[in-house]
Structures are given as C-alpha cells and as structure tokens.
Amino acid sequence: MIPVILSGGTGSRLWPLSRKLYPKQFLSLAGEGSLFQQTLQRLAFEGVGKPIVVCNQEHRFIVNEQLAAIGCTPQAILLEPFGRNTAPAVALAALKLIAEGRDELLLVLPADHVISDVPALRATLSHAQEEALKGNMVLFGIPATRPETGFGYIKAACGDAGAGAFKVEKFIEKPDQQTATELVRSGEYFWNSGMFLFRASRYLDELRTHEPDMYDTCVLALERSRSSEGVTSIDRVTFECCPDNSIDYAVMERTSRACVVPLSAGWSDVGCWSSLWDVHDKDADGNVLKGDVVSYNSRNCFVHGSSKLVTLLGLDDLVVIETKDALMVAHRDAVQDVKKLVNALDAKGRSETQSHCAVYRPWGSYDSVDSGTRHQVKHITVKPGAQLSLQMHHHRAEHWIVVSGTAQVTCNEKVFLLTENQSTYIPIASVHRLSNPGKIPLEIIEVQSGSYLGEDDIERLEDVYGRNQQVKS
Secondary structure, three states: OEEEEEEOOOOHHHOOOOEOOEOHHHOOOOOOOOHHHHHHHOOOOOOOOOOEEEEEHHHHHHHHHHHHHOOOOOOEEEEEOOOOOHHHHHHHHHHHHHHOOOOOEEEEEEOOOEEOOHHHHHHHHHHHHHHHHOOOEEEEEEEOOOOOOOOEEEEEOOOOOOOOOEEEEEEEEOOOHHHHHHHHHHOOEEEEEEEEEEEHHHHHHHHHHHOHHHHHHHHHHHHOOEEEOOEEEOOHHHHOOOOOOOHHHHHHOOOOOEEEEEOOOOEEOOOOHHHHHHHOOOOOOOOEEEOOEEEEOOEOOEEEEOOOOEEEEOOEOEEEEEOOOOEEEEEHHHHHHHHHHHHHHHHOOOHHHOOOOEEEEOOEEEEEEEEOOOEEEEEEEEOOOOEOOEEEOOOEEEEEEEEEOOEEEEEOOEEEEEOOOOEEEEOOOOOEEEEOOOOOOEEEEEEEEEOOOOOOOOEEEEOOOOOOOOOOO
16 A cells, blocks of 8 residues: 655645645644644554655655654655646556556545544555455545535445445535535435545546546656656646646546445544634633633634734634734634635735745745845744855845854855854855754844845855755745
8 A cells, every 4th residue: 555645735724824835734733743744654554655745846845854854755756836636646646656567556645634543544444455456446434423514525325334335326515504414414424535545557547537638648747757866846837738626526426436435533634723623622611722822701712822922801612823924813613714815815915825924945944033125134044954055146235143053154255154143244246155064953143135135036056955046045
C-alpha cells in the first residue's frame, strides 16, 4: 500500500489561521505536530510503504521541513504549479508508479484530517485492502451521526451497513439542512471522507474511460516534467491545459466498481471552525480557549488568540480568531461561509488571505514589524547553516542589527562576522548575502529605507534553493 498524500488545499474556511501560502495542513490545530505530519505518522506500520506527497510548488520548502522534522523520507514529491483538484493529482502519482513498473495499491489521503483512533484505522485498512485487491475502488465512509451540510454523502446499496464492504448506490453532494437531516435519519448514508484505496492501474483505466482529456494531459505533463533527487516539478504549460475535477466527480460517481467500507476511527475533516470545536476538549461552559483568553459568562465558544489578550463577556456560540494582522468574529452556525468572506477579501486585493505577518522561506522566516511609505522593519530568523540568496536591490538600503546568534555578512567584496548587538549597513545596489554559520538560529532586525520597498525589488545572482527571480530572498 503506497500512501498518496494530497497536500494542495488552501483551507480557506479556517481563515485567518489558514492562509494560501501557509494553509491548515501545515498548522498544529489538534494534538502534537501539524495535520500533515500527523497524517504521515499514523501510517507507520507494516504493509504501508513510503509515501508519495503531492503539493503545490509554493509549499515545497514547508513540506521538506515538516518531513525532516518527523524523520520521514518520502519516495517522491510531486510539485504542482497550481491546483487542478484531486483527480489529476492522483493520476500523476499513479502514472509515476506505473512508469516505474509498479502497479501497487494507492491509499489516497488528504493531508488535513484528524483521526483519533489509529488502531481502528489500521483494522479498516486491512479489510479495505482485500476489496482493492479484487479490483474494486474503495471509499472510506464515516457513519453519518448528525446532519452536516458541508459533507458529501454516500448511500450503501444494502441499506443500514455494518461491518464489511458495500456497493455504492448513490452520491449526494453537500445537501441542505432538511435533506441532511433526512439522510442521517434513514441510517443508510455515510459521510464521504475523501479517503480512497485502489490499484494504480484500476484508477488510470477508469480515468481514461471517463475523463480521457484529463488522462492524456496528465501523461504528457509528467513526461515533460523535471525530476531531481526524488522531487518532480510538473510541467506548467502542459498542466495548465488539464481539466479541474475531483476524484468523486471524475471517477467514483461513474465507475461500476465503487464500494464503501465503513470507518469508525474518530475522523474529522476539521474543515471549518465548528468541526475544530468538536475535536477539542472543552471547559465547564463548553468553550475551547486557545492562547491568552479570558472568558466570563460565555458558553460554547471557540476562541484562538495569537498575539494579544482576548476577552469574552456574555457571549454564546461564537468563533473568535485573533492573529497579528486580522481578527474574525463569527457565529458558529455561519462558519461554513468563511470561504465566501475570504473570496470577498480576495476581490478587494487584501494580502491577509495570502500570508501571515510571518512569512516562511527555505532558510527561515521573516516577520513584518512596522512599515511606512519609505521604511519597513522586519524580524528575520535564519536557520543554522542556512543562507539567503546573493542579491541586490535597486531602490532600497538596509540596516541589519544582530539580536542573537552569529551572522556572516557578504557586502560587495567584504565578508565578515557579526555577533549580538552588532550591526551593519547595506547600501543601495550593493551585492549582499546573509548567512548563519552557527549552531543556533540567527535573529536580526532589518530596517529597510528607500523610494520603493516592494518584494519584487530584488535581483538574485545566486541561490542554493533553485528559486526564480520572482521569489523574495
């Protein structure tokens, strides 16, 4: 069984914690480690091979860092230039295995779900494997216990399904409240978990039959892709022509080989703030309080504070999410519409949907502290042994002050070291680089000044991470 970890989502319904450049799968939202790391760690048992990770090109270095943190070495990382939904992502993984002469079982898993009962998951996988080896395409169905309008539903052909596998009779996508209530009451429906198990060749045969254009485009995109050290960058020009569709619509709702295997393992897609409230322990008033939060006479609220004190007084059923640059207050019944809020912010060109104040790079991160028309202040952290690109700016100068650690500074022909409380000046148009030769993180304060402070004012001369000119340092 080869896990195919789909890590391309943006998690917009968990804004403002989840941002496009650092989405929910890379956040620690429930338990130790990120959701992405938890997904990988629960698969560490006999019979499961090294994973294939499919992610967005922009998340490459986040994925590498989180894999290294848990000691996981994938057999392949497939980098999509942009998302085309789940059906093409799985096709690329299947095609890669087939090209290597390996027609193995693919265990397709989203990277952003919670499963609390790992032994139950493993027992269910064992049974599902038997069905997949017969040539069936397995969906994992979660017994529907309450009416949820944000989930897809699957009807098992044999009515009230217990243990075993059942042919799929019907799919219903995100019903309204009344329909969802009726589906749950019938006892014949499961929530669609978005988890699948099938043989690589079976999936590709079905995709070729039902979505031939998608199949042909994925074949060509993979052929034209570049691979190095286990990382494959999918060809942008070809992949842009690929139809956008999910596994469910492209294959599972059309094939005659679909079956559902019940999964009762404490599953949650943590797709919105109310579902995250569900999976957390609550205080005596039903509240989930994270961060510096004080609640008085308030009940059944989810509150996440990041940078300042948050207080609640006389409130019920609210979600309050505070970050350094954004505050969202919503009723728990309205959280399915957070995505619409994010779309409205995107339409206004707001940067808060794209990234946090802290921006992560392969060498570390930087956090915007202050900015004006002709100045910007950043707190920069460089990982031990890491370095920024050799670069120059045409419109700004920079002042660097070392807060902790040791900095190796390149400024034109000079290379020198700075330690705590020392500083240096980087003139406009000088060729410069910041490196951390030490064993602990390097922290500096950078003060930029000049007529233009945009992130695109950079000429990259040399970069060990293979990034293009448009990516900041």
